[in-house]
Amino acid sequence: MNKMREYERGREDGLDLARRIVKQGGIEALEQECKFRGVTGIHTSLAVKDLDKASEKIKEVIADSFVILSIAVLHDDFGFGEKRCQRFRNGLDRAADYINDGLAEWIDYVDAIKEELGIVLKNPGE
Template sequence: MGGLKDYERGRNDGLALAGKIVRRGGIEELEKEMKFRGVTGIHTAIAKKELEQATMAIKEMTLDTMLLLSVAVLHDEFGFGGKRCQRFIDRANRIAGSLADDMATWEDYRKMVKEEMGIEMVIRYNR
């Protein structure tokens, strides 16, 4: 019988979330939420906007740590000094900005690396 109670609890949680979304943004916002969940397969007890806010810190930390790792490798392995590393940081931040502003995509950069350097890069998307 626990399964039925879990189902009922999940249904009630879903209705409560739907009510919260409608109160905040109207039926259009609920329709966007439903489309988002259908496309991404993400099923959580929080709304899309809240999920985006929660993941932003993770994305920023990931970018920061990868940039730090890259600068450490450029210095340790290739002898880059402070000026060259700062140029790298500035350029990486500009590229990140163009990605964030939808002026370029990860696929654009992946293709460029393949075409210009012959290096095949793979992005392991969450599926």
């Protein structure tokens, strides 16, 4: 009986979330939400809009940590100096801008790295 209540509660929460999404952004917003969840495999009681807001700080910390570790490794293990580390950081910013502006997708980078370097990487979100 307890599992049935959990199922019903989950179903009601899902319907409530769908109602809020449609109310705020129309049926198109609900369709985008469904597509997002199908592509990313992220299933949560938060709408994409709410999820983005809640995860913004996490994204910033991860991005900052990645840059710090990358520059440290380039300097410590490969002898990169200030100029080459700055060029690396500028390249990261440029690549991120391409993705954010819709000029490239993660899979473009994953495929190019595999083809040009023979390194197989996982597409984020898979």
